[in-house]
Amino acid sequence: MTGTTGYLLRKLGGALIVLFLLSVLVYLLFYVAPGDPAKLACGPRCNAEQLHQVRGQLGLDEPLLTRYLHFLAGLVTGRDYSTGTGVLHCPAPCFGLSYQNDQPVTALLAARLPVTASLALGSMVLWLLLGVGTGLLSALRRGGTTERVLTVLTLTGTATPVFITGLLLLMLFCATLQWLPFPSYVPLTEDPEQWAWNLLLPWTTLALLESAKYARLTRSSTLETLAEDHIRTFRAYGLPERTVIGRHALRGALPPVIALNAIDLGTMFGGAMLTETLFGLPGIGQLLVHSVRTVDLPVVVGAVLGIGTAVVLANALADVLYALADRRVTLT
Amino acid sequence: MWRRLRARPSAVAAAAVLTVLVLLALGAPLLAALEGQDATTYHDALIDSARGGMPTGAYGGISADHWLGVEPGTGRDLFVRLLHGAQISLLVALGATAVQVLTGVTIGLAAGFGSRLLDTVLSRLTDVMVALPMLVLGVALTAVVPAGFPRPLLLIIVIGLLNWGGTARVVRAQTLSLKKLDHVAAARLAGWRPARVARRELLPALAAPVITYAAILVPTNIVAEASLSFLGIGVKPPTASWGQMLSTATTWFRADPLYVLLPAACLFATVLAFTVLGDAVRAALDPRERSRLRVGTRDGSRGTPAAPAGRIPKGAAA
Numbered sequence: 001m002t003g004t005t006g007y008l009l010r011k012l013g014g015a016l017i018v019l020f021l022l023s024v025l026v027y028l029l030f031y032v033a034p035g036d037p038a039k040l041a042c043g044p045r046c047n048a049e050q051l052h053q054v055r056g057q058l059g060l061d062e063p064l065l066t067r068y069l070h071f072l073a074g075l076v077t078g079r080d081y082s083t084g085t086g087v088l089h090c091p092a093p094c095f096g097l098s099y100q101n102d103q104p105v106t107a108l109l110a111a112r113l114p115v116t117a118s119l120a121l122g123s124m125v126l127w128l129l130l131g132v133g134t135g136l137l138s139a140l141r142r143g144g145t146t147e148r149v150l151t152v153l154t155l156t157g158t159a160t161p162v163f164i165t166g167l168l169l170l171m172l173f174c175a176t177l178q179w180l181p182f183p184s185y186v187p188l189t190e191d192p193e194q195w196a197w198n199l200l201l202p203w204t205t206l207a208l209l210e211s212a213k214y215a216r217l218t219r220s221s222t223l224e225t226l227a228e229d230h231i232r233t234f235r236a237y238g239l240p241e242r243t244v245i246g247r248h249a250l251r252g253a254l255p256p257v258i259a260l261n262a263i264d265l266g267t268m269f270g271g272a273m274l275t276e277t278l279f280g281l282p283g284i285g286q287l288l289v290h291s292v293r294t295v296d297l298p299v300v301v302g303a304v305l306g307i308g309t310a311v312v313l314a315n316a317l318a319d320v321l322y323a324l325a326d327r328r329v330t331l332t
Numbered sequence: 333m334w335r336r337l338r339a340r341p342s343a344v345a346a347a348a349v350l351t352v353l354v355l356l357a358l359g360a361p362l363l364a365a366l367e368g369q370d371a372t373t374y375h376d377a378l379i380d381s382a383r384g385g386m387p388t389g390a391y392g393g394i395s396a397d398h399w400l401g402v403e404p405g406t407g408r409d410l411f412v413r414l415l416h417g418a419q420i421s422l423l424v425a426l427g428a429t430a431v432q433v434l435t436g437v438t439i440g441l442a443a444g445f446g447s448r449l450l451d452t453v454l455s456r457l458t459d460v461m462v463a464l465p466m467l468v469l470g471v472a473l474t475a476v477v478p479a480g481f482p483r484p485l486l487l488i489i490v491i492g493l494l495n496w497g498g499t500a501r502v503v504r505a506q507t508l509s510l511k512k513l514d515h516v517a518a519a520r521l522a523g524w525r526p527a528r529v530a531r532r533e534l535l536p537a538l539a540a541p542v543i544t545y546a547a548i549l550v551p552t553n554i555v556a557e558a559s560l561s562f563l564g565i566g567v568k569p570p571t572a573s574w575g576q577m578l579s580t581a582t583t584w585f586r587a588d589p590l591y592v593l594l595p596a597a598c599l600f601a602t603v604l605a606f607t608v609l610g611d612a613v614r615a616a617l618d619p620r621e622r623s624r625l626r627v628g629t630r631d632g633s634r635g636t637p638a639a640p641a642g643r644i645p646k647g648a649a650a
Contacts, residue, residue, distance in 0.1 A: 018460055030476055155611075159604040161555050163562050163578055164596045167585055175586045267465050274467075274559055278582060288468065289563050292475040304472045308464060315463050 008320060015316040022308045027068055030301050057081055071096075095302030100294060105302035109284060115185050116283035119206070119275065120268035122199055124261070126207035131214025132257060138215065139222035140245070150215065157212025166205040166278045173201065183279040202279045206272055210264060218257055225252035255325040259318040266314020270307030336616035343612035349605040357422050360415040367399055367409070371416050372570045375407030383587075392590040403580075404588045413572035414598055420561075420573045421602065424487045425553040431492025432553075433546050436499025437538065441530050443500065444507025455504065462497035467559055469494055474565045483567045491556045495549070502541050510537055540617045547610035551603045558599055574599045 046054075062070075070079070078092035090097055095105035138150040173180045183201050186194040225231065226249055234244050273285035280286075284303060291299035337343050356363070364370060378398070380388045385405040392401030392410070400411040443454035470490045477486055510516055510533075519529045560566040561575030569576070577595040585592045 018456075018463075021460065022464075029473070155607065156604065159551065159607045160600055161558055161562075161603070163559070163575075163582075164600060167578065167581065167592050167596065171585050171589060171592065270465060270468060273471065273563060277563055288471060289565075292471050292565060295475055297475070300472050300475050304468060307468050311463055311465060 007323070011316045011319060015312045018312050019309060022312075023072070023305060024068070026301055026304055026308075027071060030297050095305065096298035098291075098299050099296045100291075100299075105298050108287060108299060109302060109306055112282055112284045112287050114187065115281050116269060116272070116276070116285065118185075118188060118195065118199060119202055119272060119281060119283060120265060122196075123203040123206035123210065124265055124268070126203050127210035127214060128261065130207055131211030132218050132254075134211065134215040135218025136222060139219045139226070142223070154212040154215045157208055158216075160209070162205055162209050162272075162274045163278050165208050166201070166275065169201050169205055183281065185281050202275050202281060205278075206268075206275050214257060214260070217260060218253065221256050222249060222253040225249050228252065255322050258325050259322040262314050262318035262321055263311075266310045266312075266317070267307075269310045269314075333613075333616045337612055340612050340615075342608050343616075346605040346608040346612070349601055350609065353418055353602060353605075354422065356415055357418040360412070360419055363415060364412045367397075367411060369398065369409035369412050371412045371572055372408065375402055375409075378402050378407045379405065386587050392588055400594060401590060403577075404584045404591055405580075408570075410591070410594060413577065414574075414594060416572040417574040417577065417595065417598065418602075420484060420567055420571065421554055421557060421599070424484055424491065424557040425550055427484075427488035428491035428495075428553040428556070429546055429549050431488060432496040432499055432549055433542060435493065435496040436545075437503050437535075437542060439496065440500040440503025441507055441534065441538075444504040445511065445526060445530060445534070451504075454500070458497045458500045458504075461494070462501070464494075466491075466494045467556065470556065470560060471563060471565055474560070483571070487557055487560060487566060490560075491553055495552070495556075499542065499545050499549070502545050503538060506538055506541055507534060510534055544610075544614045544617050547606075547613040551606035551610065554599070554603050554606065 073079075074090065074092070074094035074096070076092055079090045079094045079096075081088045081090065081097060088097060088102060090104040091106070093106055095109075097104055098108060134150055134154065138147045138154075141147050170182070174182050180201055181198060183198045186198050188195045231244060231249055231252075234248055235241075239248075270284065272283070273289055275281070276283040276286040277289055284307070288300065288303040288307075290296075291303065337347075375398075378388055379402075380386050387402045387404055387407065389395060389401075392404070394401040398409050398411065400409075400414065402408060403410055403413065439454055439458065443451045443458070446454075473490050474486065516529065516533045519533050520526075524532075557566060557573070558575030558578070561573040562579045564576070564579060566575055567573045574595040578592065578599070581588075581592040581595070
């Protein structure tokens with residue numbers, strides 16, 4: 001047990017180091033390299049006096065290291081920004097205030113999390129069903145027409161960017177057949193039926209792309225397991241094929257799938273930028289694209305670090321899940 | 333290798349598609365002159381403002397003057413714009429692949445051949461690069477680059493410098509195993525400088541795995557360029573790009589389906605052809621491919637959690 005705990009702690013420690021490095025990198029890249037953040041914050045019509053005032057508010061007249069330490073401290077304790085007339089409080093974890101509307105970046109991200117989470121979790125269910133199902137079928141029907149058709153389908157799936165799949169689905173189901181509404185986000189708490197109905201197309205679009213990847217992985221992983229000695233032994237004992245595959249082959253074949261799924265879900269929680277932009281869903285990805293267009297640096301930095309955190313944690317989780325699911329893997 | 337490639341009908345078909353595409357991209361000025369159109373002229377006469385800017389005439393305004401019709405809203409010639417899109421797509425994808433291969437080989441060689449400390453630092457860096465979502469960083473980076481910077485070059489640098497992790501991993505692993513071979517050891521004992529050993533003894537043996545990996549990277553990069561352009565942060569208008577055309581098409585797909593289908597078909601065919609060709613190259617360069625076919629597993633050894641990210645290209649941008 002101590003081995004497992006130690007392993008978890010090491011993984012977590014590694015993830016924290018990566019996150020720290022990422023924060024330094026992102027901070028340097030975004031707040032040092034480009035022109036003048038104060039000018040961006042102040043807006044296009046800004047005189048010298050206002051500029052000086054903004055610079056003071058944002059603490060831009062301090063040396064770089066101090067500014068970065070303030071930024072890190074803000075993540076832990078929150079920060080207060082004086083506006084001259086009052087104080088804007090930015091609660092922890094504070095990534096700063098948006099240049100556009102002075103709202104804390106964390107609040108902006110949190111407001112969009114439900115949309116992104118709805119999209120990610122819903123499509124995950126679909127891509128697992130589609131991908132693992134297809135992969136298994138293709139592995140068990142090896143060499144037949146089924147396998148050839150499935151191979152072509154998965155190849156097509158990986159080669160099609162989401163915005164093409166999405167546009168074609170929109171044209172077919174919304175414009176031509178008129179079976180589905182043009183997607184617009186309805187909160188789950190407001191109307192669960194409309195929520196699912198509106199998200200059906202975005203879910204399908206993402207799932208078609210992702211499931212191709214899962215089909216390939218499941219197929220190769222199942223084939224490998226089926227070629228192993230213990231499976232041959234079970235078959236030689238005369239175990240029914242259903243038991244051999246359902247109980248023993250799947251156990252060997254699924255760990256890589258579970259690990260990949262953890263990574264993908266982490267990435268999706270960072271926002272599926274293309275899907276959200278195409279369908280006009282107000283998620284984290286759309287927020288990032290919008291703030292890049294308006295050069296709203298605190299939001300960009302906050303979103304990148306938030307997404308980075310999700311991805312790094314998901315990767316650590318994937319390693320742990322893989323080890324737990326496949327007992328042959330030793331924890332080191 | 334060529335014999336094995338030619339033996340696969342799918343590879344031959346993919347190569348044919350790509351040859352046509354390259355010829356179209358290279359011959360764009362000639363073809364545009366032949367049609368008598370250019371990519372940026374607005375043709376107000378061909379737009380029906382009463383119908384919200386739809387092209388006049390059937391099928392998106394296809395005519396003898398405009399072979400594939402005109403763009404809704406602006407009336408710009410679609411054929412020439414698609415050709416220019418092909419140029420941008422190929423230029424950015426191939427340029428980015430070159431950057432990725434150069435960076436990946438350099439870092440992989442340094443990690444595999446350098447001191448242990450260097451290896452640890454570079455391998456960690458590679459892990460981070462592989463894990464981070466490329467598109468997110470790519471999008472974010474475009475926010476801080478001055479507006480005057482040439483966009484195609486920017487796209488090449490951004491895509492190239494964000495996705496070299498896979499190549500570096502492959503090269504490092506190969507270098508580590510090559511280092512143990514006699515001819516490399518002999519060269520080192522003879523007192524050759526590391527750079528010379530790397531150039532004369534390691535690089536020739538690295539060619540096959542690097543080419544294989546580069547072939548997978550090209551379609552990924554094509555999708556990356558199209559994605560960035562789709563999000564409105566790729567090439568700047570009025571330069572045409574397939575991704576940017578598809579982005580405009582999101583407002584027109586009900587009225588003018590052809591405007592969606594043409595760039596979509598171009599992009600899809602290109603990515604598919606590169607993917608099929610990449611798969612064929614991998615098979616042709618893999619000495620174990622035949623025996624693997626017999627055993628029945630396509631991919632090699634059991635994947636650790638990190639392996640899928642390396643083997644499956646990161647093109648799955650969501």
